[in-house]
Amino acid sequence: MTAQIVEIAGKKMAMIPADEYEHLLDIxxxxxxxxxxxxxxxxxxxxxxxxxxxxxxxxxxxxxxxxVWRNYRGLTLVELADAIGMTHASxxxxxxxxxxxxxxxxxxxxEALNVELDDIVPLD
Numbered sequence: 001m002t003a004q005i006v007e008i009a010g011k012k013m014a015m016i017p018a019d020e021y022e023h024l025l026d027i028x029x030x031x032x033x034x035x036x037x038x039x040x041x042x043x044x045x046x047x048x049x050x051x052x053x054x055x056x057x058x059x060x061x062x063x064x065x066x067x068v069w070r071n072y073r074g075l076t077l078v079e080l081a082d083a084i085g086m087t088h089a090s091x092x093x094x095x096x097x098x099x100x101x102x103x104x105x106x107x108x109x110x111e112a113l114n115v116e117l118d119d120i121v122p123l124d
Contacts, residue, residue, distance in 0.1 A: 066120045067095040069113045084108040097122070 093099035
């Protein structure tokens, strides 16, 4: 690597050829990617759940988070409703935004799906 040291406004600066600068940027980016992959692996080993991109796409596309998580957990409306003592018709209305459950029902749904409450409550 070739560098020229110059002083600008009282500060020493290193000037290097642009191709060497680009190479250094690539090295830094590779290091950052490696650290991110290491951290992701650590979180996976600690039990953090990762979501498939199809599920994320559904959530970002506006599908009701409760429905997305229920589908992801492989539960039918009837199975989830039975698990928390609710009718499947009521659960369907919740997933379609036509009914707002009580706080205790939200908590029961989150527990049955093994998720945080924030994961299933819609943002709107």
